[in-house]
Amino acid sequence: MEIRIDNLTKKFGDVVGVEDLTLHIEDGEFVAFLGPSGCGKTTTLLTLAGIYKPTDGLIRFGDRVVNTVQPKDRNIGMVFQSYALYPHMTIFQNIAYPLKLKKAPKNVQNEQVRQVANVMGIGELLDRRPGQLSGGQQQRVALGRALVKEPDVLLFDEPLSNLDARLRLTMRGEIKHLQKNLGITSIYVTHDQVEAMTMADRIAVMNGGHLQAFDAPDELYDRPKTRFVAGFVGNPPMNFLDVEVSPANGQFLAQADSIELPLGVERGEASAGHRGTVVMGIRPEDIQIVDEGDVRGEIFVVEPLGREDLIDVRIGPHSFILLADTEKQHRAGELVSLNFDMTQAQFFDPQTERSLLWHQ
Template structure:
């Protein structure tokens, strides 16, 4: 296992017109599970392919420990990769699929057998070694692909949306198994996904990407609680953070038909913005409805009057769409909440969980 270091990594296509990766600086610690998270086209897979040696950087350097691998072919990097498609060979048995990377490295036969059975046992497919891929379910084929990747004991394990072809229930089970496996093996792992739930539940750290750049890197809870920009704030979390245009006055935020009173400590941070427009953010789960669902952890709250516009009953949660002045916001409450459309409600905002962003740069102020 090694530390992976990316220095000013760039990849341009079409003569430089398309900037797929635009100056990524990132260190993945030895034994860490790092998730590259972002929407389609953000550059996360291209970054992964450069780490693997499948794409050559336009600029920048890639290090595995103290060894530069920027222009080394994949076979000289001691990496393994699990793709979105299972990429298991249909004419080979499960045993032969797992053994193949060892065979091309010319491992002794007894060592191949030992490693194949070790990997199969870890992935709980030891009873499937004589089967062909056509006889396996999607989840079983993905396990074969992971077993084939770890059997060579790579320095770096790369995964490119490996669960996206599985159904929702199996994805939940497999992401837990992959995380437990990585923790047990302690292999440096870089995992690409657009699914923020996967990122939050699996990653030791998340690197959020957009437009070829890394916008924020940190532990999942930190990225969730302290997003550094509007993009990160709205990409992490479901439902996404409410973002409203407001103006800063002395002691409060003025919105379209509503006012949010501010305590002195928050007002002191926003004082340079008095008279200016900013973006106010609050996550749906950091609000509640007075008299309906109390939250004891809220130390300081602000009351706002609103009217229920729509109700999403999800069973475990209820998402209220509430008309707040001229704005529409979402409020996420636990359990079933018997509120009807049109009902007037008092919202309680956790003032310690609010976010304020600069309107022009969209970077966080609070």
């Protein structure tokens, strides 16, 4: 089912939940809504579910405008962070609930519930009650309940947030696998950018009720269109530095205090056209500690992550987060030289926070 959201606004009194959101989601696509709490992603999801009515704008499922359509008539399945299983029903009754409301015959209910339960690997739990299940099992039941009515659209509201890290990893893979197999158009709300990056075909990054970007994960990562996107996507986050960019010897130079970084023509021209300082962004993996280099700094702190070390290097008043091989055994206080891969640097307008490199 293709979903077209056009100029959607949802207000609660004077409080804006989401404003002027336009998104077109392809049939069978897996889209993640990513953003910090209060960014409007859950509001948008609940509006798609029909729990909230849009204040303005249009929502279409296929050709049908669903603005005022009741949730029950939208044929959607939804999975909640809290699982939202009915505590007074058995697992069987929980999964059968959507079918019961559809008045499906008992034998059909029985068959479909068992089929879904087997797919979800909870076949032997059908007689239990939600309270007797672990978090992971409950989430499987919730997923089963959402799938059993063969929905046109699947909505996920931070479904993995209450699970422990290990289980989250497994479920992440399973949900993605299941979604690809069934080909159901899915919208997945999360504040965890790793979840969004790993699972989604496209990510809608939201902040303060506004859509920041809507792109494929690698596109968001490599070509962030706003400073917010650049800072929110990626872990550890991108380093930002206010620099002045000026031409020098047929090339360009990005400069901040004692730091001078040579810049290629393409990026240099795009950012030097801007008067005064611009915001430069550079990802931790694009900064290396080298034996010889022009930029020298002091290691402020080393955080071992196991596979690599997260290192905070201070250069004058500026701080850079970067990743280094654990075998190098860097220590706090050590003086090091840094190499910046400026072909990967991003530049943003300090006022509008839009990218100077990638325009819409």
